Amino acid sequence: MPVIQTRSLTKVYRTRVKKEGLGASFRALFHAEWKAIQAVTDISLQVEAGEIVAFIGPNGAGKSTFIKMLCGILHPTGGELSVLGFSPVKERRNLALRIGTVFGQKSQLWLHLPALDSFTLLAAIYEISDSERRRRVAELSELFELKDFLQTPVRKLSLGQRIRCEVAASLLHNPELLFLDEPTIGLDVVVKQAIRELILRRNKEWGTTVFLTSHDPSDIEQLCRRAVVIDRGVIVLDTQVDKLKSDYLGEKRVEVRFTSPQPFLHIPGAEVTVEGGGLKAVLTVNTSSCPIGDIMGRLSAMGNVSDITINNPPMEEIIAGIFKREAAS
Amino acid sequence: MCKHIKIFKCYFKLNLASALEYRASFFTQAFGMALSNSSFIFFWWVAFGQIGGTIAGYSFRDVLYIWAIASSGFGAAHILFANVTTLTKLIVTGELDTYLLQPCNVLMNILCAKTSLPAYGDFLYGFVIMFIFYSGNPMAWMWFLWGVLLCGLLITAVNLAAHTFSFYWGEASLIGQLATEFMINFSIYPEKIYAPAVRAIMYSLIPAGIAVHVPLRLFTRFSWGTALCALGGAILYGAACGFFFYKGLKRYESGNAIVTRL
Numbered sequence: 001m002p003v004i005q006t007r008s009l010t011k012v013y014r015t016r017v018k019k020e021g022l023g024a025s026f027r028a029l030f031h032a033e034w035k036a037i038q039a040v041t042d043i044s045l046q047v048e049a050g051e052i053v054a055f056i057g058p059n060g061a062g063k064s065t066f067i068k069m070l071c072g073i074l075h076p077t078g079g080e081l082s083v084l085g086f087s088p089v090k091e092r093r094n095l096a097l098r099i100g101t102v103f104g105q106k107s108q109l110w111l112h113l114p115a116l117d118s119f120t121l122l123a124a125i126y127e128i129s130d131s132e133r134r135r136r137v138a139e140l141s142e143l144f145e146l147k148d149f150l151q152t153p154v155r156k157l158s159l160g161q162r163i164r165c166e167v168a169a170s171l172l173h174n175p176e177l178l179f180l181d182e183p184t185i186g187l188d189v190v191v192k193q194a195i196r197e198l199i200l201r202r203n204k205e206w207g208t209t210v211f212l213t214s215h216d217p218s219d220i221e222q223l224c225r226r227a228v229v230i231d232r233g234v235i236v237l238d239t240q241v242d243k244l245k246s247d248y249l250g251e252k253r254v255e256v257r258f259t260s261p262q263p264f265l266h267i268p269g270a271e272v273t274v275e276g277g278g279l280k281a282v283l284t285v286n287t288s289s290c291p292i293g294d295i296m297g298r299l300s301a302m303g304n305v306s307d308i309t310i311n312n313p314p315m316e317e318i319i320a321g322i323f324k325r326e327a328a329s
Numbered sequence: 330m331c332k333h334i335k336i337f338k339c340y341f342k343l344n345l346a347s348a349l350e351y352r353a354s355f356f357t358q359a360f361g362m363a364l365s366n367s368s369f370i371f372f373w374w375v376a377f378g379q380i381g382g383t384i385a386g387y388s389f390r391d392v393l394y395i396w397a398i399a400s401s402g403f404g405a406a407h408i409l410f411a412n413v414t415t416l417t418k419l420i421v422t423g424e425l426d427t428y429l430l431q432p433c434n435v436l437m438n439i440l441c442a443k444t445s446l447p448a449y450g451d452f453l454y455g456f457v458i459m460f461i462f463y464s465g466n467p468m469a470w471m472w473f474l475w476g477v478l479l480c481g482l483l484i485t486a487v488n489l490a491a492h493t494f495s496f497y498w499g500e501a502s503l504i505g506q507l508a509t510e511f512m513i514n515f516s517i518y519p520e521k522i523y524a525p526a527v528r529a530i531m532y533s534l535i536p537a538g539i540a541v542h543v544p545l546r547l548f549t550r551f552s553w554g555t556a557l558c559a560l561g562g563a564i565l566y567g568a569a570c571g572f573f574f575y576k577g578l579k580r581y582e583s584g585n586a587i588v589t590r591l
Binding site: 064065068071072073074075093094096097099101103106108110112113118120121122124125126127153 | 346
């Protein structure tokens with residue numbers, strides 16, 4: 001049985017429209033105008049047990065609305081949905097016992113208290129006995145390396161430590177399905193990598209299904225096997241990440257700084273833009289046709305390179321690329 | 330039920346621990362509130378000294394009694410269910426998500442998640458009045474405790490109903506403040522100083538009469554009928570407010586504000 005199944009899922013928000021100015025505000029008191037906003041339109045999706053699915057799209061695409069309907073926070077306007085065999089609208093409490101959530105912007109930990117205290121409350125909420133709680137906290141503390149700061153008030157933790165505690169808190173009740181909404185937002189590269197490894201380990205060892213949204217292409221590349229792209233409430237692409245990688249994520253941005261001006265730069269296989277009077281260049285490289293190692297070799301051979309940074313293109317550009325290709329086909 | 334009692338206890342401990350993180354602030358605010366309440370009692374003492382006898386049928390000791398119930402009831406409501414006063418903000422900024430994602434009663438989960446520091450001062454103040462003026466009177470204590478319980482629940486229910494309008498209107502914090510002020514004003518003055526129409530409100534929309542004045546009546550002239558009517562009325566009022574909240578919850582639209590739990 002699929003873990004997540006939606007059929008023609010739709011969500012329409014009703015929002016008030018007000019024209020500019022004070023006069024319009026007074027008129028709106030007596031003649032309010034309303035507009036329907038279609039946040040999610042006819043989404044049919046199926047996710048099987050053990051999958052790690054990336055649910056991606058630009059800001060305002062409907063990702064969060066869709067996830068919130070799956071968790072039972074929002075009521076759909078139309079369509080059908082089932083999560084772990086439950087109806088999120090009618091069986092919210094039963095479903096909540098079996099899912100875990102990490103919303104990057106919303107904390108479930110008490111800011112002024114140590115994470116350990118929040119774990120105690122969560123254990124009571126998720127009906128975990130005291131002995132079982134102690135065992136699971138010890139296990140998660142070891143896995144997430146929380147021991148050193150488990151008894152420090154959350155307000156005194158670094159963002160990375162706090163997110164590790166958040167993810168551990170969401171796993172305390174051993175959920176079968178994990179919703180991660182921007183779990184690595186604002187984290188540094190090292191912590192991001194640690195969080196990704198922990199999620200992968202959980203998926204491998206426990207078979208936990210993961211439904212992830214992220215604006216970081218590396219999250220998708222390293223964690224997910226399948227990617228679903230949504231825009232304006234509609235699914236525009238549902239494909240394997242390997243295919244997404246070769247088609248859209250193969251492009252890298254290489255930023256190079258030189259010790260002496262380099263007004264003309266030609267690197268075969270790369271699109272080059274020279275900036276700052278030749279002291280900086282941005283190379284756009286398609287790694288499927290030109291391996292990044294070759295580019296690095298050529299740059300090193302020039303002898304005047306002071307700094308190199310390799311970046312993924314922003315998610316918005318990747319999605320724009322997907323739209324272009326979809327429209328062309 | 331057992332699970333929810335355990336969660337309730339856990340919330341109480343966490344809230345108190347969180348408040349005690351800032352000990353100086355905790356004690357200053359609690360003591361400050363008790364001091365502020367004392368100034369009102371001083372005013373009543375002066376007023377009764379000038380007028381003598383009773384005011385609208387209430388003696389000075391009667392006023393102290395309703396003050397004690399109102400203060401401790403208000404304190405109990407805000408020690409245990411202080412989050413109700415921030416309900417509008419939670420609804421408007423989409424902060425109810427955290428509570429809706431957890432497998433327990435949403436209303437209890439929301440109400441218990443916060444405490445108020447000055448409320449500890451209010452709560453203790455009522456007991457101090459009772460110890461000074463009614464220490465040797467067990468019946469006074471019994472109806473005082475009954476009053477504190479009903480007053481605490483009804484203040485929470487009034488606030489809940491007022492803030493629930495946020496699901497419909499978008500911003501109802503002012504209604505919440507007004508409802509609390511009406512509830513307090515109706516609770517700390519003799520009921521007969523109000524016009525009959527206002528007294529009708531005190532036993533329906535803003536049930537300060539049931540919360541504070543009925544316990545005084547039960548203490549001075551007990552009747553089973555009054556006690557049962559007050560209890561039934563309080564239960565019905567609380568249930569109606571809960572029903573109104575759950576009906577509004579279906580209109581919840583969430584949001585993407587950055588949220589931390591304090």
